[in-house]
Amino acid sequence: xxxxxxxxxxxxxxxxxxxxxxxxxRPEIISFAGGFPxxxxxxxxxxxxxxxxxxxxxxxxxxLQYGTTEGFVPFREExxxxxxxxxxxxxxxxxxxxxxxxxxxxxxxxxxxLDKGDVVLVENPxxxxxxxxxxxxxxxxxxxxxxxxxxxxxDLEEKIKKHHPKFIYVVSTFSNPTGKTYSIExxxxxxxxxxxxxxxxxxxxxxxxxxxxxxxVPSIKSFDKAGNVVYLTSFSKVLSPGLRTGVAVGNKEVIxxxxxxxxxxxxxxxxxxxxxxxxxxxxxxxxxxxxxxxxIYRERKNAMIAAIQKYMPEEFSFIxxxxxxxxxxxxxxxxxxTKLAPEAIKYDVxxxxxxxxxxxxxxxxxxxxxxxxxxxxxxxxGMSHLGEMFKKxxxxxxxx
Amino acid sequence: xxxxxxxxxxxxxxxxxxxxxxxxxRPEIISFAGGFPxxxxxxxxxxxxxxxxxxxxxxxxxxLQYGTTEGFVPFREExxxxxxxxxxxxxxxxxxxxxxxxxxxxxxxxxxxLDKGDVVLVENPxxxxxxxxxxxxxxxxxxxxxxxxxxxxxDLEEKIKKHHPKFIYVVSTFSNPTGKTYSIExxxxxxxxxxxxxxxxxxxxxxxxxxxxxxxVPSIKSFDKAGNVVYLTSFSKVLSPGLRTGVAVGNKEVIxxxxxxxxxxxxxxxxxxxxxxxxxxxxxxxxxxxxxxxxIYRERKNAMIAAIQKYMPEEFSFIxxxxxxxxxxxxxxxxxxTKLAPEAIKYDVxxxxxxxxxxxxxxxxxxxxxxxxxxxxxxxxGMSHLGEMFKKxxxxxxxx
Numbered sequence: 128x129x130x131x132x133x134x135x136x137x138x139x140x141x142x143x144x145x146x147x148x149x150x151x152x153r154p155e156i157i158s159f160a161g162g163f164p165x166x167x168x169x170x171x172x173x174x175x176x177x178x179x180x181x182x183x184x185x186x187x188x189x190x191l192q193y194g195t196t197e198g199f200v201p202f203r204e205e206x207x208x209x210x211x212x213x214x215x216x217x218x219x220x221x222x223x224x225x226x227x228x229x230x231x232x233x234x235x236x237x238x239x240x241l242d243k244g245d246v247v248l249v250e251n252p253x254x255x256x257x258x259x260x261x262x263x264x265x266x267x268x269x270x271x272x273x274x275x276x277x278x279x280x281x282d283l284e285e286k287i288k289k290h291h292p293k294f295i296y297v298v299s300t301f302s303n304p305t306g307k308t309y310s311i312e313x314x315x316x317x318x319x320x321x322x323x324x325x326x327x328x329x330x331x332x333x334x335x336x337x338x339x340x341x342x343x344v345p346s347i348k349s350f351d352k353a354g355n356v357v358y359l360t361s362f363s364k365v366l367s368p369g370l371r372t373g374v375a376v377g378n379k380e381v382i383x384x385x386x387x388x389x390x391x392x393x394x395x396x397x398x399x400x401x402x403x404x405x406x407x408x409x410x411x412x413x414x415x416x417x418x419x420x421x422x423i424y425r426e427r428k429n430a431m432i433a434a435i436q437k438y439m440p441e442e443f444s445f446i447x448x449x450x451x452x453x454x455x456x457x458x459x460x461x462x463x464x465t466k467l468a469p470e471a472i473k474y475d476v477x478x479x480x481x482x483x484x485x486x487x488x489x490x491x492x493x494x495x496x497x498x499x500x501x502x503x504x505x506x507x508x509g510m511s512h513l514g515e516m517f518k519k520x521x522x523x524x525x526x527x
Numbered sequence: 528x529x530x531x532x533x534x535x536x537x538x539x540x541x542x543x544x545x546x547x548x549x550x551x552x553r554p555e556i557i558s559f560a561g562g563f564p565x566x567x568x569x570x571x572x573x574x575x576x577x578x579x580x581x582x583x584x585x586x587x588x589x590x591l592q593y594g595t596t597e598g599f600v601p602f603r604e605e606x607x608x609x610x611x612x613x614x615x616x617x618x619x620x621x622x623x624x625x626x627x628x629x630x631x632x633x634x635x636x637x638x639x640x641l642d643k644g645d646v647v648l649v650e651n652p653x654x655x656x657x658x659x660x661x662x663x664x665x666x667x668x669x670x671x672x673x674x675x676x677x678x679x680x681x682d683l684e685e686k687i688k689k690h691h692p693k694f695i696y697v698v699s700t701f702s703n704p705t706g707k708t709y710s711i712e713x714x715x716x717x718x719x720x721x722x723x724x725x726x727x728x729x730x731x732x733x734x735x736x737x738x739x740x741x742x743x744v745p746s747i748k749s750f751d752k753a754g755n756v757v758y759l760t761s762f763s764k765v766l767s768p769g770l771r772t773g774v775a776v777g778n779k780e781v782i783x784x785x786x787x788x789x790x791x792x793x794x795x796x797x798x799x800x801x802x803x804x805x806x807x808x809x810x811x812x813x814x815x816x817x818x819x820x821x822x823i824y825r826e827r828k829n830a831m832i833a834a835i836q837k838y839m840p841e842e843f844s845f846i847x848x849x850x851x852x853x854x855x856x857x858x859x860x861x862x863x864x865t866k867l868a869p870e871a872i873k874y875d876v877x878x879x880x881x882x883x884x885x886x887x888x889x890x891x892x893x894x895x896x897x898x899x900x901x902x903x904x905x906x907x908x909g910m911s912h913l914g915e916m917f918k919k920x921x922x923x924x925x926x927x
Contacts, residue, residue: 128753129725130781131693133642139787161593169591175582178799182575191569191767193561227627227793234792238663242533243643260791263638293531325529353528367591369798381530387539391660392634393627397797398769399578 138262153475157509160477162303162452163500164364165427168420170412174367177406181399190402194395196386198225198374202405206374209408213332214345215358221379224386227371227396229333232359233257233296235375235388236329237264240293248286248295250278252484252493254303254331257296268486271295277309280316287324294327299347300335301451304484304495308449314347322353327381332360336417338450339425354378357385362404364452365417370400424499428454430506431498437507438514440521457481457493461524462517464494474512538662553875557909560877562703562852563900564764565827568820570812574767577806581799590802594795596786598625598774602805606774609808613732614745615758621779624786627771627796629733632759632785633657633696635775635792636729637664639784640693648686648695650678652884652893654703654731657696668886671695677709680716687724694727699747700735701851704884704895708849714747722753727781732760736817738850739825754778757785762804764852765817770800824899828854830906831898837907838914840921857881857893861924862917864894874912 181190189199197203203223210218226232233256241247243265249257251270261268269290272279277299286292297317299309309317321328330347348358354377361373375385395401407413431454435445445456458464465480481493498506581590589599597603603623610618626632633656641647643665649657651670661668669690672679677699686692697717699709709717721728730747748758754777761773775785795801807813831854835845845856858864865880881893898906 128722128755128778130727130784131640131725132784133638133640133645133693135642136639136784136787139791163593166588166592169588171582171584171587171591174591175579175587178578178582179575182571182578184571187571187575188566188569189769191571191574191769192566193563193763193768227797230791231793238533239536240531240533242535245533256791263788263791293533322528325531327530355528363593368593369589369591369795371793371795371797378528378530384530384532384536387536388663391539391630391656391663393631393771393793395769395771397627397771397800399799399803400797403799 135263135265139259156472156475156477157501157505158477159496159498159501159509160479161500162497164368165420165423165499168416168423169367170407170416173407173412174403177403178399181402181406190398194398194401196390196395198223198396199398199401199405202401205405205408210358210360210374210376213335213358213360214349215376216349218376219379222376222382224375224382224389225396225401226359226373226375226389227393228363229331229359229361229373230256230260231389231392232357232373232375233260233329233331235385235392236294236357237261237266238388239381239384240327241266246290246292248283248290248292249486250297250302251486252304252481252490253296254298255483257331258484258486270486273307275307277307277313278317280313280320283317284320287320287326292326294329295321296329296331297347298331298334300332300344301337301448303334303451304453304479304481305455306446306448306451306453308341308344311344314344315350318347318350318352318356322355326355328356330356330358332358333364334451336365337421337424337452339421339428341449348376354381357381365413366404366407370403372396372400372404426503427498427501427506430503431496431510434507434510438511440514440518442521443517452497452499454496454498455481455493456496458517458521460492460521462520463491465491467516467520471513471516474516476509476513478513535663535665539659556872556875556877557901557905558877559896559898559901559909560879561900562897564768565820565823565899568816568823569767570807570816573807573812574803577803578799581802581806590798594798594801596790596795598623598796599798599801599805602801605805605808610758610760610774610776613735613758613760614749615776616749618776619779622776622782624775624782624789625796625801626759626773626775626789627793628763629731629759629761629773630656630660631789631792632757632773632775633660633729633731635785635788636694636757637661637666638788639781640727641666646690646692648683648690648692649886650697650702651886652704652881652890653696654698655883657731658884658886670886673707675707677707677713678717680713680720683717684720687720687726692726694729695721696729696731697747698731698734700732700744701737701848703734703851704853704879704881705855706846706848706851706853708741708744711744714745715750718747718750718752718756722755726755728756730756730758732758733764734851736765737821737824737852739821739828741849748776754781757781765813766804766807770797770803772796772800772804826903827898827901827906830903831896831910834907834910838911840914840918842921843917852897852899854896854898855893856896858917858921860892860921862920863891865891867916867920871913871916874916876909876913878913
């Protein structure tokens with residue numbers, strides 16, 4: 128049997144991160160590769176308690192029977208309150224859609240807007256799975272330059288004029304992979320410029336609650352006057368990735384289209400997951416648990432920075448994130464981090480090569496290091512191995 | 528803001544069934560519209576017990592942390608045993624993918640095989656959401672004629688030769704909407720003819736366990752020698768639709784592609800749902816619960832048939848299904864069931880017009896009646912209203 132796959136499959140290989148995760152079967156490997164929240168921050172007790180109540184006699188039908196694609200109304204009411212913490216006010220029910228994680232939001236947004244050959248703008252670099260999703264819709268992905276304040280606005284405007292993109296995708300707070308946060312002024316300008324040219328913004332915000340330094344900033348969505356921003360957030364990093372829940376907030380016409388898109392994809396998000404998260408929010412468990420988690424993340428981030436300074440070659444520089452899960456850095460030396468990723472596994476360490484985060488894949492000297500799911504001791508040990516490897520490689524390169 | 532949606536959205540309206548379900552807010556409305564399992568058959572106690580254990584200290588990490596896209600290995604091991612009940616033997620782990628319901632299987636299959644303009648063959652009529660999914664990939668859908676034995680094989684072969692379809696989609700047991708079951712010989716022939724021409728088969732089997740009359744038949748997949756059949760089954764009708772779990776079984780190369788497709792859609796199926804169903808299967812709860820449910824379904828089906836005979840006009844004829852959730856029937860009279868669907872709501876009854884199940888939408892005299900989620904009393908009452916309405920309409924038509 129010769130399988131006649133669709134054209135879109137030609138560009139779709141396994142997600143680099145998920146493929147590397149599968150390699151991590153040896154328990155001695157220290158992984159800086161994934162984007163897992165700290166396991167000890169997952170609220171086992173509270174979820175157990177809530178699930179038990181939801182599944183009790185007389186209540187369980189809501190969990191076990193079919194629900195609506197839009198999601199449970201009491202959950203969406205909690206979500207409307209929740210997104211106020213991102214500065215998003217006056218959201219009505221029909222401006223919300225429950226999704227099975229932020230990633231589904233990216234997929235549905237692509238589904239409703241992208242035809243083959245349409246352009247999507249992204250920060251360069253950006254979340255690799257978003258790139259893969261845009262590829263699966265055979266879109267043309269164009270990177271926009273960024274600096275420490277966020278997107279370079281002249282580059283953004285120039286590329287909007289040149290490419291007439293359907294939308295721009297950004298992780299505006301603790302960006303994946305760079306850990307950067309756009310300034311408030313930058314956010315306002317992004318909202319204005321895109322509105323002026325009739326370009327949608329897909330603002331993906333999985334990380335903003337994991338801020339352990341610096342000042343809170345409102346979302347780009349909070350500056351949306353034209354109805355051109357769709358805001359995504361998920362509970363994967365602040366509650367549990369295994370439950371697969373998130374929300375899309377946008378203009379009600381767009382939300383309606385996203386809902387129609389979701390009908391054909393998975394009918395509804397798991398009722399049990401929806402109702403667990405709804406109740407978790409309602410009982411006020413979320414923010415106290417985040418407060419308890421932040422010192423752990425902060426400690427691990429600091430351990431990662433200290434280990435970088437202790438073990439990594441002087442040719443390595445990095446961005447010191449104020450939150451989120453990642454440290455992004457690169458070598459001022461002829462080091463190919465893509466080629467070395469399998470070599471690092473021999474040193475019992477996993478990282479993600481920077482190349483996969485670029486739409487044009489021509490940058491080979493960068494790496495993304497996750498600090499959230501390893502202990503301080505493991506971070507030190509893993510970075511000492513990684514430092515040893517990179518120092519050897521740089522010495523080799525200098526000899527050659 | 529003028530939204531520039533993708534071309535595919537032009538054909539995507541809300542799913543007719545789900546839109547009708549939203550109308551059913553008045554509690555006095557009796558719904559024969561959806562495809563809900565009987566609420567009383569949902570195993571509240573067992574699911575509560577299992578969820579509590581899965582979320583206990585020391586175990587909950589598997590539920591709450593990220594999992595692999597393929598799904599949990601212990602669940603897939605249970606699924607390998609489970610599909611033996613459809614005659615599918617010798618399945619290996621890498622021939623299985625956990626999905627978030629059968630519908631996700633249809634979407635992923637479309638994603639990996641369909642380019643714009645590609646042809647999909649379907650039984651005429653077939654599951655309306657499948658039609659909508661194929662539309663969303665801008666495929667050309669061609670109906671294959673069917674009779675009481677299954678697909679008409681000469682028509683199938685002719686259409687394969689003419690259209691070179693990427694795949695054929697069938698609900699081979701208790702078809703949606705017709706309730707028909709393909710004969711064993713028909714299944715063998717479908718497997719052979721499609722293999723001969725290198726055409727994939729997508730066999731969707733949500734209903735076969737809900738057999739309350741007649742003899743068991745093996746799946747088309749069980750006759751697959753070429754690796755061209757992908758078999759989907761879900762736990763929505765036999766355990767709980769709210770949990771959103773199912774499985775795809777196929778050649779490992781195809782399963783690998785489906786897995787890559789799923790990575791970009793929802794990362795994984797809810798861990799909690801997966802592990803609940805895994806444990807439910809492992810503890811042997813499924814088949815006893817189905818055994819307990821079947822008399823309820825049988826009784827309701829018989830009540831529906833009796834009420835049809837009692838109340839419906841003599842111009843109405845139907846197929847007496849041996850299982851599943853639906854009775855399919857039509858009028859030998861100028862009755863437009865699409866136009867009358869909102870009228871029926873005034874009579875406090877909902878049904879689904881037959882038109883939505885046809886790829887070319889030119890049949891307007893058929894209706895699908897669901898009998899699984901209303902009591903015997905409600906079925907009698909609802910059908911008396913429906914019969915009254917249709918009799919009036921036929922009288923009107925005769926006068927005109």
